[in-house]
Amino acid sequence: MIVRTTEEITGTDRDIVADGWRSKRIVLGGDLVGFSFHETTIDAGTTHVFHYQNHVEAVWLVEGEGTLTDLDNDRTYPLAPGSMYLLNGHEKHQVQARTRMRMLCVFNPPVVGQEVHDENGVYPLIAVPTT
Numbered sequence: 001m002i003v004r005t006t007e008e009i010t011g012t013d014r015d016i017v018a019d020g021w022r023s024k025r026i027v028l029g030g031d032l033v034g035f036s037f038h039e040t041t042i043d044a045g046t047t048h049v050f051h052y053q054n055h056v057e058a059v060w061l062v063e064g065e066g067t068l069t070d071l072d073n074d075r076t077y078p079l080a081p082g083s084m085y086l087l088n089g090h091e092k093h094q095v096q097a098r099t100r101m102r103m104l105c106v107f108n109p110p111v112v113g114q115e116v117h118d119e120n121g122v123y124p125l126i127a128v129p130t131t
Helices: none
Strands: 015-018 021-027 036-042 047-051 056-063 066-070 075-079 084-086 092-097 101-108
Antiparallel strands (some): 015 021, 021 036, 036 101, 047 092, 056 084, 066 075, 066 092
16 A cells, blocks of 8 residues: 655655646656556646647646647637546647646556656656566
């Protein structure tokens, strides 16, 4: 059994802070459960483009408001607490945060921990340690 709190991973190598967003990686590939689980916050008034070409991501918004734009299909969706989106087609997308947004995210295959978005918004696919 694994038990962790976001408080205990704050400020560790599981706590990734970037320009306008933060990802607390609660479950990682090295935990050997087949997915990773993150708490992500996006700062109010920021816009971010992401494109997970190597991962499927499910996102559940628990705090805040904004919009999600599917850049592959030119569709925009409002986001508010209780909204969920699943990037099962590896859609390139834009998230605009009207207020600070807090999301719970699941990635498959799992990330290993230190991935950051490249210039195209993509996480690299890094092999999960087997031990």
